[in-house]
Amino acid sequence: MTREVKVRLGLFTYDTGLDCLLDEAGNQVSLRPQSAQVLSLLVDNIGQTVTKDDLISTVWQDVSVTDDSLTQCIADVRRALGDTDRRILKTRPKVGYQLSPTHQDTDQPETALMGGQSSGANAVSALVCIQPAHPKVQLALTTIKNEAASLGAGTHIPTKDDTVLFSFPDVMAAVRFALRLSASSNGQNCGIGVDLIPAGQTSKAAYDGARVAGLAGIAQEAQVVVSVEARDQCHAELDFDFEDLGQQILRTTNEDIRAFRVHANTSGARLMPDIAAEDLLPTIAVLPLRARIASADTNVIGEIMADDLIATLSRSADVNVISRLSTTAFRAQEASLDKIGDMLGADFVLSGTILTHDTHVGMMLQLSEVSTNKVLWAERVAVEVTDILNGIEAVEEIVAKVRKAIALNEIDRVRSRPISTLRNYSLLIGAVGLMYRFAPVDFNLAGEMLRTLIERVPNHPAALAWMARWYVLRVQQGWSGNPQEAAQQALGFSRKALDIDPENALALISEGNVLTHLLHQLDEAEERYDTALDINPNDASGRVLRGALFAFQGKGEEAKRDCEHALHLAPLDPHRFFFLSLASTASIAAEDYERAIALAKASIRLNRTHTSTLRVKAVAQMRLGDEEAARRTIQELLRLQPNLSVSAWLKNSPSANFELGRNFAATLREIGVPE
Structure with a gap:
């Protein structure tokens, strides 16, 4: 560059006279020396690919470095520019890098083409050409100019022929104008073209419109x-739909270019995905967080948070998550919840705003249901910037609360509507939530819902796996008149699920549960749990159930390690009482009775009807010498399970053939449970 030029790079400007990057307020942006040199070299070759070898030899003269040093500098520059989608600093695979400006201003800018208007932070200017389709057609210039002016942006550029030329500081405004004109009476007899104004060419002399x-x-x-x-500049615009016309030869320049016809985007014209009935999961879209006060840093942090939320939600087995590249379309656009749901095929939308102040970040998040336009959950979250960059536990907590809100919403729905009217994912989520309430009416309704779901989609592993688990819980609560028959039914459902998908972690865990609690085949059960945890080491349910299996075998330390790790993985799980209960059992096996009582009490606070928890609490109390408290606990247990006896418990307990089980039974007798 021979003249001083200010190059617009997104929200920032590179001043070649000062040889530095400036923010929106004109303040210099700090970069490491090597990163600053890399950026300077790329600006000197704006719009051109600079090879890796050239960058390394120029910036690190006489110093031997690897590509990693250059990669780090490129990452620094992108971070400084907020270039998360790499549209400003582009990678040319196996070659080098290219810097693409959004606008350039010379030291004496000519504004005739732009009509003296500012292009905005990320706007790319464009031309619209309106051309009569037939020689006899007369264009109504005044009416067309008024139409352009109604958008508050179009500037008419006089031409020497019968075409009409307008400039717009924003290509999307240009396309909107073109589509509006094409649908009007003034556009019926003309063809309309839209093209970008190349960066750095800001006058009519520089670009003649050919x-x-x-x-x-x-x-x-x-x-x-x-x-x-x-x-490419309009790829995220929701109102446009593009039809590829392939390579076209322009008669005006004899140039061979790729061209697209533009249509107004309507949902009826889109080909929607043919989702199989077997897909039982609800779909959630996480929108980029909107900056309450626009700044490059805030936008970057909002993008990072959205990325982290999507990544964390994607590890959940109970929701479908819309891809990051799809939700990016809503980054800078206002859209109704209905439109977002329609465009993305989402059942739920997680959105919010973000505000930064010094090192603090404040977010207001809300989860909405598309079909009802109802806000299911909303919360203010405050974190430190460094925590966001390093990964934060707050993301895990947000995701847990989102999942819980969805589950509670579906439970409310299934209890208020006929089963036949419910969607498949409502049946699944609602059934899981109801069965763990351990209230007979809710539990039986959960079984009915799962059977209805299996009738609809007989070959879905999730529905079959949860049906198997329902039978296990029914026996454990003492509600099954024939435990052996229940065991075979449960095994049939879990095996069918694994026949369909041998590596389905949920089905493997459910079969491990059946083998442990109903058939007492602990070696085979451990194999199922191990396989499931190899597939997904962070499956909290598999880990806590394997911990319980270790407890039954008297392996206290292994049991406690698995169960406590499961508690860590599921801090806000809707069924946390269940995790606490099994962790209490593990503490009994480890002879840590104080911990067992603390865990049992925490479980009972969440669910007072889980009989296993009461048994463990009573035994721990007795072994600590608090016989009076133990007897009170047993009285509560017998109220819920009046037919409980030591012999019946031994018959159904997986620990009956181990020392832990025999000692447990002895303590139950000592407290007063009938033989």
Whole structure:
């Protein structure tokens, strides 16, 4: 560059006279020396690919470095620019890097083409050419100019022929104008072309409109045709739909370019995914967090948070998560919840705003259901910037609360509507929530819902696996008149699930549960749990159930390690009482009775009807010498399970053949449970 130029790079400006990067307020952005040199070299070759070898040899003269040093500098520059989608600093695979400006201003800018208007932070300017489809057609220039002016942006540029040329500081405004014109009476007899104004060419002399006129010449009557470059700038615009016309030769320049026809985007014109009935999971979309006060740093942090939330939700087995690249379309656009749900096929939307102040970040998040437009959960979250960059537990907590809100919403729905009217994912989520309430009415309703779901989708592993687990819980609560028959039914459901998907972690865990609690085949059960945890080491349910199995075998330390780790993985699980209960059992096996009582009490606070927890609490109390408290606990247990006896417990307990089980039975007798 021979003249001083200010190059617009997103929200920032590179001043070649000062040789530095400036933020929106004109303050210099700090970069490491090598990163600053890399950026300077890329600016000197703006719009061109600079090879890795050239960058390394220039920045690290006489110093031997690897590509990693350059990669780190490139990452620094992208971070400084907030270039999360790499549209400013582009990688040319196996070659090098190219810096693409959004606008350039010379030291004496010419504004004739732009009409003296500011292009905005990320706006890319464009031309619209309107060309008569037939020689006899007369364009109503005054009406067309008024139409452009109604958008508050279009500037008319006089031409020497019968075409009409406008400039817009924003390519999306240009396309909107073109589509609106094509649908009006003034656009019925003309073809319309849209093209970008190349960066750095800001006057009519620099760009005579021949290329955009060629695009208009391709268009038929009432059609809008754009260049591939213009299409790329509008990829995230929800109101546009592009039809590829392939390579086209422009008669005005004889240039061979890729062109697209633009249509107004309507949901009826889109081909929707053919989702199989077997897909039982609800779908959630996480939108980029909107900055309450726009700044590059805030936008970057909002993107990082959205990325982390999507990544964490994607590890959940109970929701489908819309991809990050799809939700990015809503980063800078206002859209109704209905439109978001329609465009993304989402049942729920997680959105919010973000505000930064010094080192603090404040977020207001809300989860909404698309079909009802109801906010299911909302919360303010405050964190430190460094915590966001390093990964934060707050993300795990947010995701847990989102999952819980969805589950509670579906439970409310299934209890208030006929089963036949419920969606599949409502049946699944609602059944799981109800069965763990351990209230007979809710539990039986959960079984009915799962059977209905299996009738609808007989070959889905999740429905079959949860049906198997329902039978296990029914026996454990003492509600099954024939435990052996229940065991075979449960095993049949779990085996069918594994026949369909041998590596389904949920099905493996459910079969391990059946083998442990109903058939007492602990070696085979441990194999199922191990396989499931190899597939997903962070499956809290598999880990706590394996911990319980170790406890039954008297392996106290292994049991406690698995169960306490499961508690760590499921801090806000809707069924946390169940995790606490099994962790209490593990503490009994480890002879840590104080911990066992603390865990049992925490479990009972969440669910007072889980009989296993009361048994463990009573035994721990007795072994600590508090016989009076133990007897009170047993009285409560017998109220819930009046037919309980030591012999019946031994018959059904997986620990009956181990020393832990025999000692447990002895303590129950000592407290007063009948033989």
